[in-house]
Structure formats: structure tokens, C-alpha cells
Amino acid sequence: MAKQVKIKDIAKMAGVSPGTVDRILHNRGNVSQASRTAVERALAETGYRYNIHTSAVSLKKSYKIVIAIPTAVKGEYWGSVLSGIEHALEEYSDITIKCEYAFYNQFDIFSCRNSFDSILDMEPSAVIIGATFVSETILLCSRLDSLGIPYAFIDSVIEGTSPAVTYSSDQNACGRIVGRLLDLFTGKDAGIAVFGSRRIGNERANNSMGRMSGMLQYFGSIGNGREIRESKISVADPEESEKDIIRFLDSNPDVGGIAVLNSRGYIVADTLASHGITGIRIISFDLTVNNMRCIQNGTISAIICQRPELQGFHAVKAIIRTLLYNLKEKNEHHIMPTDIIIKENLPQYREIYNE
Amino acid sequence: MAKQVKIKDIAKMAGVSPGTVDRILHNRGNVSQASRTAVERALAETGYRYNIHTSAVSLKKSYKIVIAIPTAVKGEYWGSVLSGIEHALEEYSDITIKCEYAFYNQFDIFSCRNSFDSILDMEPSAVIIGATFVSETILLCSRLDSLGIPYAFIDSVIEGTSPAVTYSSDQNACGRIVGRLLDLFTGKDAGIAVFGSRRIGNERANNSMGRMSGMLQYFGSIGNGREIRESKISVADPEESEKDIIRFLDSNPDVGGIAVLNSRGYIVADTLASHGITGIRIISFDLTVNNMRCIQNGTISAIICQRPELQGFHAVKAIIRTLLYNLKEKNEHHIMPTDIIIKENLPQYREIYNE
DNA sequence: TCAGTTTTCGTGTACGTCCACAAAAGTAGG
DNA sequence: CCTACTTTTGTGGACGTACACGAAAACTGA
Numbered sequence: 001m002a003k004q005v006k007i008k009d010i011a012k013m014a015g016v017s018p019g020t021v022d023r024i025l026h027n028r029g030n031v032s033q034a035s036r037t038a039v040e041r042a043l044a045e046t047g048y049r050y051n052i053h054t055s056a057v058s059l060k061k062s063y064k065i066v067i068a069i070p071t072a073v074k075g076e077y078w079g080s081v082l083s084g085i086e087h088a089l090e091e092y093s094d095i096t097i098k099c100e101y102a103f104y105n106q107f108d109i110f111s112c113r114n115s116f117d118s119i120l121d122m123e124p125s126a127v128i129i130g131a132t133f134v135s136e137t138i139l140l141c142s143r144l145d146s147l148g149i150p151y152a153f154i155d156s157v158i159e160g161t162s163p164a165v166t167y168s169s170d171q172n173a174c175g176r177i178v179g180r181l182l183d184l185f186t187g188k189d190a191g192i193a194v195f196g197s198r199r200i201g202n203e204r205a206n207n208s209m210g211r212m213s214g215m216l217q218y219f220g221s222i223g224n225g226r227e228i229r230e231s232k233i234s235v236a237d238p239e240e241s242e243k244d245i246i247r248f249l250d251s252n253p254d255v256g257g258i259a260v261l262n263s264r265g266y267i268v269a270d271t272l273a274s275h276g277i278t279g280i281r282i283i284s285f286d287l288t289v290n291n292m293r294c295i296q297n298g299t300i301s302a303i304i305c306q307r308p309e310l311q312g313f314h315a316v317k318a319i320i321r322t323l324l325y326n327l328k329e330k331n332e333h334h335i336m337p338t339d340i341i342i343k344e345n346l347p348q349y350r351e352i353y354n355e
Numbered sequence: 356m357a358k359q360v361k362i363k364d365i366a367k368m369a370g371v372s373p374g375t376v377d378r379i380l381h382n383r384g385n386v387s388q389a390s391r392t393a394v395e396r397a398l399a400e401t402g403y404r405y406n407i408h409t410s411a412v413s414l415k416k417s418y419k420i421v422i423a424i425p426t427a428v429k430g431e432y433w434g435s436v437l438s439g440i441e442h443a444l445e446e447y448s449d450i451t452i453k454c455e456y457a458f459y460n461q462f463d464i465f466s467c468r469n470s471f472d473s474i475l476d477m478e479p480s481a482v483i484i485g486a487t488f489v490s491e492t493i494l495l496c497s498r499l500d501s502l503g504i505p506y507a508f509i510d511s512v513i514e515g516t517s518p519a520v521t522y523s524s525d526q527n528a529c530g531r532i533v534g535r536l537l538d539l540f541t542g543k544d545a546g547i548a549v550f551g552s553r554r555i556g557n558e559r560a561n562n563s564m565g566r567m568s569g570m571l572q573y574f575g576s577i578g579n580g581r582e583i584r585e586s587k588i589s590v591a592d593p594e595e596s597e598k599d600i601i602r603f604l605d606s607n608p609d610v611g612g613i614a615v616l617n618s619r620g621y622i623v624a625d626t627l628a629s630h631g632i633t634g635i636r637i638i639s640f641d642l643t644v645n646n647m648r649c650i651q652n653g654t655i656s657a658i659i660c661q662r663p664e665l666q667g668f669h670a671v672k673a674i675i676r677t678l679l680y681n682l683k684e685k686n687e688h689h690i691m692p693t694d695i696i697i698k699e700n701l702p703q704y705r706e707i708y709n710e
Numbered sequence: 711t712c713a714g715t716t717t718t719c720g721t722g723t724a725c726g727t728c729c730a731c732a733a734a735a736g737t738a739g740g
Numbered sequence: 741c742c743t744a745c746t747t748t749t750g751t752g753g754a755c756g757t758a759c760a761c762g763a764a765a766a767c768t769g770a
Binding site for chain 3: 359361362363373374377378380381383405406408409410411412413414415416
């Protein structure tokens with residue numbers, strides 16, 4: 001509880017007026033080098049920090065944050081992200097922050113381009129990006145960079161950009177978690193299957209690949225000679241995927257555990273259930289409504305979840321802090337924890353993730 | 356982003372002066388019934404809310420929060436709680452909040468009495484209580500109630516009190532989680548052992564009992580005829596506990612999984628390791644340094660953790676909100692999620708829980 | 711050196727609330 | 741109806757920062 005150092009104090013120490021200190025704090029320019037160094041030393045010595053409250057009181061400017069993420073469906077991944085974003089905005093309801101959305105279809109590159117093109121017209125103070133398409137994102141970021149508009153990444157990292165902050169999760173670790181859990185869940189002689197996405201080229205699939213390598217890495221490292229069999233399931237066509245699954249299991253009868261490296265675990269679970277196949281442990285990703293249902297009825301053993309809610313929440317808070325304090329904290333990268341969810345702790349997480 | 360309604364607006368609507376509105380908002384009394392009803396209607400109509408910033412700016416009063424919890428050791432349970440508390444206080448560094456601590460020895464009822472007796476002398480604005488001894492806590496709370504001092508519970512609930520807010524976790528669910536995990540981790544024919552605390556009468560032990568009933572409930576519900584064998588381990592005497600453990604396993608050779616319902620899982624793990632016993636899955640509670648070590652080296656399969664950090668964090672934030680907004684949100688009870696931690700997601704959680 | 715120009719600096723007001731103090735209204739007793 | 745007292749109400753200054761505006765200083769070129 002050190003006593004608050006005020007702008008006046010800094011001004012006195014540096015032998016200038018409060019106005020000059022203010023100019024330096026806000027990079028408003030028109031300050032001589034002499035004053036600047038004097039003030040900056042005083043600032044550093046005292047460890048001055050804005051009083052956020054008085055600052056907010058007199059702040060004239062109102063910020064506009066643009067949220068550029070894939071279309072958010074309640075109960076799905078990006079829906080949770082969005083609910084975290086809205087939650088964070090509520091916390092700052094006492095300062096004027098406008099918020100606009102630039103949703104895009106994560107499976108349609110043209111929709112992404114359209115959406116990203118419109119962002120600059122919105123004149124944002126900051127942008128929060130849930131990236132899917134690499135080169136489109138890089139283009140957007142370089143434009144933002146040249147305008148000095150800070151941006152934050154949620155869920156994924158795009159190389160060749162300089163976000164103020166990134167919130168994502170460690171997909172490789174996710175894969176290793178799945179590996180260990182399946183290893184623990186199944187007998188030594190059971191085979192392990194991995195179902196990935198058929199679709200490639202978008203970010204979710206990249207996530208899926210990171211998970212895959214993590215999982216293979218796990219089974220490689222323990223060296224107990226487990227057979228890992230890969231397969232793809234089609235996202236587009238439910239009937240086709242059902243046939244795929246049954247065909248796969250027919251030709252691999254020893255499989256005791258299945259990892260579904262995207263959020264479609266419920267498709268596999270439902271298929272097994274409808275064919276009366278039991279005794280196979282399934283692990284999948286994301287707390288979607290369908291996956292929750294399967295956790296409830298026991299057809300999915302565990303769900304791996306990466307806190308989309310918190311990612312959105314923290315990204316907004318961080319970007320607002322960047323704006324308020326005029327920070328240049330470049331490329332701060334936060335890895336969200338990976339939650340393991342089973343039937344028994346589902347209710348508690350449900351409260352956090354949804355609503 | 357509705358336009359801010361100001362005190363002046365309310366005053367105009369109710370036909371009184373801003374001072375009168377302020378008096379009503381802060382229960383400062385000396386207001387006629389007529390003004391009160393007029394103002395309260397205007398308040399309700401507009402849905403007026405403080406502007407927290409300007410409020411904080413002009414607030415003369417400084418709050419003092421007293422933290423009454425068991426002695427916090429860094430890296431242990433209450434140490435994490437404390438670090439969450441300190442973290443929350445940092446977020447409010449712009450308003451003057453003093454903080455005093457009233458630590459007590461959770462195994463010594465006299466130390467608790469001494470500590471609790473000293474709290475009122477500190478003239479707290481609010482108290483945060485980590486309760487261990489029931490009747491002492493009830494006494495403290497009734498005194499606080501009569502003085503109108505709000506208090507929050509962390510970690511446990513004491514019946515017969517009216518806290519402003521409670522942050523705890525669902526011990527029964529924890530027990531069921533342990534049950535399911537051990538069930539998944541071990542073959543059908545393996546026996547399951549439960550190690551509880553020998554010590555009783557304090558809250559941790561109560562937690563331990565809640566976990567026990569949850570675990571038995573799980574195995575009762577699935578009805579696969581698992582043998583559950585209970586034992587106690589002595590906390591006080593390491594050598595004695597080591598002997599206990601070996602003796603127990605000698606007479607129960609079929610045991611394939613052990614649940615340690617307190618934070619002492621590392622004792623069991625170390626004992627097995629030093630006797631060259633492998634193949635037994637151990638699950639324990641709390642991310643202490645010793646337990647983390649055992650997760651790392653593979654002797655403990657999973658740790659159940661109840662976010663002590665977050666409990667402390669949220670309790671402080673909630674109690675400060677109560678003070679700032681003068682709220683009377685009685686008995687709001689938040690259940691923290693229960694995290695399942697294995698070797699692969701340990702690093703991510705470590706970042707959250709410690710530091 | 712001096713007028714004109716640009717850069718740098720200081721002053722003063724506004725923000726919405728809290729709260730102290732003074733003013734006004736109400737009450738009771740004579 | 742007046743005084744003494746209590747209750748109720750209005751007013752104005754303070755909080756620390758942001759920012760506009762105008763003053764002062766520094767620089768420019770002749």
C-alpha cells in the first residue's frame with residue numbers, strides 16, 4: 001500500500017509542469033529532450049502508475065474494439081469465446097467502450113477476406129482476432145501495424161505478426177494429455193485409434209495437427225509398443241462418417257480407446273451407441289452441447305477443454321489495459337491451462353464455460 | 356452501452372438535491388420518508404449504478420480487510436489461497452485498501468481463538484475467513500453480524516452464519532471424481548484403497564470426509580463389486596506412516612489404486628517408490644511442491660485441485676465489491692471447479708496456482 | 711536586433727461522486 | 741408567536757487526471 005505518487009509529484013521532481021508530464025505519459029509529443037529525460041527518470045524512480053479511476057473519469061476519448069472471429073454459435077467453441085468477451089466488456093462498463101463484430105465463416109476464405117477488409121473502415125482502436133486463414137491474417141495485421149492499432153490473438157498464433165498479446169493453448173500438450181489418458185484408461189493390450197479432421201487448411205485443423213503430434217509423441221516416449229491407428233472422419237456428411245467409423249472398427253477389432261482430435265467426439269460416441277458397441281473409451285475436445293450430452297450419458301469418457309471463455313475474457317481485458325495505459329507490451333503470450341473434464345466435474349465447468 | 360445516469364439526473368427526477376440522493380445511496384440517514392420514496396423510485400426506474408471510478412476518486416474512507424485463515428506456507432494449500440488474495444488486492448491498488456492478517460494454526464484450537472479474538476480490535480471493514488473450527492467461527496460471525504461487518508468464507512461453509520459470499524469447492528464431487536478416475540485407471544479385478552486423515556475435528560478433515568463419501572457413493576452407484584479398503588495415515592509421524600502403508604499393502608496385495616484424500620499423497624508415493632513397488636495408481640489432492648514432484652516423476656498419476664488461488668482471488672474481489680457498492684448480497688455461494696492434473700497439463704496449472 | 715514562426719510549456723476547467731458544513735424546515739415547550 | 745432544538749436539505753470544495761488554450765521560450769532568417 002505504498003502512497004500514491006501523483007502527476008504533480010512527478011512534475012515537481014522533474015522541475016516541470018503537470019501538463020508536460022501528461023504529454024509524456026500519453027506520447028502527445030511537443031516535449032523537449034531535456035524535460036523528457038528528467039520526467040522519465042522521475043517516473044522510473046517513483047514507479048509511477050496511473051490512478052486508473054481518476055484517469056477514467058476525465059478520459060474524453062471513447063474506444064472502439066472490433067472483434068474479428070469466426071461466427072459464434074452459442075454452445076460451440078467460438079460461442080464460448082464470445083461469452084468471455086462480453087463478460088469482460090461488462091467489467092469495463094464504466095468507461096465508454098464500443099464494440100463491433102466482424103464475424104466470418106471459418107470454412108470460407110472469401111467470407112474471411114470480406115470481413116477483414118471491412119475492419120479498417122470501422123476505425124477501431126484495437127482489434128481482437130481469432131485467426132483461421134494465415135495470409136489473410138498477416139495482411140490484416142500488417143495494415144494494423146502501420147496504423148499503430150494494437151491487436152490481440154485468441155486461440156491461435158500466426159507467425160510474422162506482432163500482436164500486443166496472445167491467448168492460446170498448447171495443442172501439443174493437449175495431444176500428450178489425450179495420449180496419457182487413453183493409456184491409463186485402457187488395458188495394455190488394447191489398440192488406440194486417432195480420428196482427425198479431414199478438412200485441412202484452416203486453423204482448427206492446424207490445432208488438430210498439433211494435437212496429433214503430441215499424442216504420437218506421448219506414445220513414442222513411453223515405448224510400450226501400443227498400436228496407434230489413424231483415421232479421418234468427414235465433418236460434412238454425417239451418414240458417411242458413420243459408415244467410416246463402423247468400417248474402421250470392423251477392420252480394427254482390438255481398439256479399446258479412441259481419440260477424436262476435434263470437437264466431433266459425439267459423432268463417434270453416438271455411432272458406437274447406436275450400434276451397441278460398448279467398452280471403448282472415447283476422448284474428445286471442447287465442451288459443446290453434444291459432447292456434454294455424451295459425457296453425461298457415459299459414452300464419452302473425457303473431454304479436453306481449453307477455456308475459450310477465459311481466452312476471450314483475458315484478451316479483451318489485456319487489450320483494454322493496453323489502450324488505457326498506452327502500453328506497448330508486444331507479443332506477450334499466455335498459454336491457457338488445459339482442463340480434463342469427466343462426468344463428475346462437468347457441472348462445475350459448465351457454469352464457467354457457458355453463460 | 357446505455358448512457359450513464361448521473362446522481363444529478365436522479366436528483367432532478369426526484370425533485371431533490373444531489374446531496375439527498377447521495378445520503379440515500381449510502382444509508383447515511385437523516386432523510387425524510389417522502390424524499391426517500393421519490394428517490395428510490397427514480398433509482399429503480401433508471402437502473403442507476405455508481406460510476407465506480409468517480410466514486411473511488413472521491414472516496415475518503417479507506418477500507419481495512421482482515422484475512423483470517425490458517426497459516427499460509429508458500430507452495431501449500433493456504434499459501435496458494437494467500438497468493439490469490441494478494442493478487443486481487445493488487446488489482447485494487449488504486450483505492451486505499453489496508454489489509455491485515457490474522458493467521459492461526461489450523462491444528463490448534465487455542466491459536467484459532469486467540470487469532471479470532473484479535474480481529475475485532477483491528478476494526479475491520481470486512482473479514483475473509485478460512486474456517487477450520489466450527490464453534491469459534493460461529494462466534495466470530497455472530498459478532499461480525501451484530502456490528503454489520505460483512506465477511507466471506509473461503510474453502511468451507513459453516514452452517515448458521517450469513518456470509519456475504521462463499522467460495523468453496525464440492526468435496527463430494529471431488530470424491531466421485533477420484534472414484535471414477537481410479538475406476539478408469541485400474542483393471543476390473545484390482546482392489547481400491549482409500550487413505551484418509553487420522554486427525555479429525557478440523558475443517559480439512561471435514562473436507563476429507565466429504566471426499567470419502569463421494570468416493571464411496573461413486574463405487575456404490577456403478578456396482579461393479581470393487582473392494583474398497585479404508586486406512587488412515589498419520590500426518591504427524593513420517594516413519595510411522597511409512598510402516599502403516601507397507602503393512603497395509605502387505606495385507607492387501609490386490610490393491611491397484613490408492614486414493615489419498617488429503618494433500619499427503621506424496622508420502623504414499625515416496626514410500627512405494629523407496630520399496631520398489633510399482634504398478635499402483637495413486638491419486639491425491641492439492642498442487643503442493645511435493646505432489647508436483649511426484650506427478651513429474653510419475654509416482655502419482657493424478658492430482659485433484661480446487662483452485663485455492665481463485666478462491667482467494669474471487670473472495671477478495673467480491674468483498675471489495677460489497678464494500679464499494681454497499682451491497683447486501685447475502686450468502687451467494689460459488690463452487691469452484693475441480694481440476695484434474697496429470698503430468699502433461701501440470702506446467703500450465705503451475706503457472707496459475709503458484710506465483 | 712527584431713519580427714515571424716515553430717516548438718515547448720503552464721494554467722485552468724471538466725469529469726461524477728463523496729462528504730463537510732451551513733442553511734432551511736420542522737417540532738416542542740412556554 | 742417566539743425560542744431552542746432536532747431533523748432534513750442544499751451547496752461547494754476536493755479527489756487526480758485529461759486535455760484545450762493561450763503564454764512563453766526557442767529558433768529562424770534577414
